[in-house]
Amino acid sequence: MNLHLVTDRSLTLGRPLLDIIRAAVAGGTSLVQLREKDCSTREFVELGQAVASLLQGYKIPLIINDRVDVALAIGAQGVHIGQSDMPYPQARAILGSQAIIGLSVETPEQALAANLFDVDYLGLSPVFATTTKMDLPPQLGLQGVQEIRAVSRHQLIAIGGINSDNAENVITAGAHGLAVVSAICAASDPKNAAMELCKKIAVAKAKAVAA
Ligand SMILES: Cc1ncc(COP(=O)(O)OP(=O)(O)O)c(N)n1
Ligand SMILES: Cc1ncsc1CCOP(=O)(O)O
Numbered sequence: 001m002n003l004h005l006v007t008d009r010s011l012t013l014g015r016p017l018l019d020i021i022r023a024a025v026a027g028g029t030s031l032v033q034l035r036e037k038d039c040s041t042r043e044f045v046e047l048g049q050a051v052a053s054l055l056q057g058y059k060i061p062l063i064i065n066d067r068v069d070v071a072l073a074i075g076a077q078g079v080h081i082g083q084s085d086m087p088y089p090q091a092r093a094i095l096g097s098q099a100i101i102g103l104s105v106e107t108p109e110q111a112l113a114a115n116l117f118d119v120d121y122l123g124l125s126p127v128f129a130t131t132t133k134m135d136l137p138p139q140l141g142l143q144g145v146q147e148i149r150a151v152s153r154h155q156l157i158a159i160g161g162i163n164s165d166n167a168e169n170v171i172t173a174g175a176h177g178l179a180v181v182s183a184i185c186a187a188s189d190p191k192n193a194a195m196e197l198c199k200k201i202a203v204a205k206a207k208a209v210a211a
């Protein structure tokens with residue numbers, strides 16, 4: 001199953017992040033991306049260490065948003081970088097061939113350019129409207145997902161406004177997996193939310209095979 005949880009401590013309704021992650025993993029989340037935009041480096045490292053030791057028990061990979069140094073410091077499995085973050089070649093040189101490196105793309109042109117890189121997946125960003133991240137480029141929509149699938153050689157993870165109502169359509173449009181923030185972090189029952197998303201992914205993939 002390909003469900004990424006991207007964390008946001010401001011959306012957990014006061015619940016501890018580790019509880020949200022534990023529930024998300026129990027519901028089928030396959031990878032966790034720790035995304036911290038406002039905390040100090042010290043706090044990021046300490047939180048990262050706590051999340052890493054939790055996930056080690058479940059054998060679920062942890063990747064760090066933006067910060068190659070934090071990923072290295074805590075022995076995370078990799079990073080997620082965007083078009084304005086550390087360039088892919090430098091991130092790969094620092095982290096090595098075994099690291100998981102995800103790269104955001106916002107257009108089919110960026111996806112085409114990423115064919116030159118051995119990234120582990122592309123984050124298609126944003127597929128739909130979201131209030132979780134500000135200053136985003138125009139939404140790709142399902143058509144954008146289809147267009148990127150047609151030109152990319154990579155695993156495609158869709159992000160932005162994804163929930164259990166639209167998840168199936170996003171996979172049918174060509175995404176291999178989904179990344180969500182609010183659909184799990186802000187859910188009243190994060191475990192159930194992850195389970196529902198996994199079900200939708202599985203249903204869409206089964207229908208694609210049967211077609
Ligand atoms: C899976 C996934 N896709 C895209 C993003 C966005 O990354 P970026 O464009 O670098 O923006 P920030 O997350 O750093 O604000 C992502 N984090 N994860
Ligand atoms: C981090 C990020 N990158 C592109 S959209 C986004 C936020 C997605 O949040 P949500 O799943 O709550 O719409």
Ligand SMILES: [Mg+2]
Nearest residue numbers: 066081082085
């Ligand atoms: Mg970034």
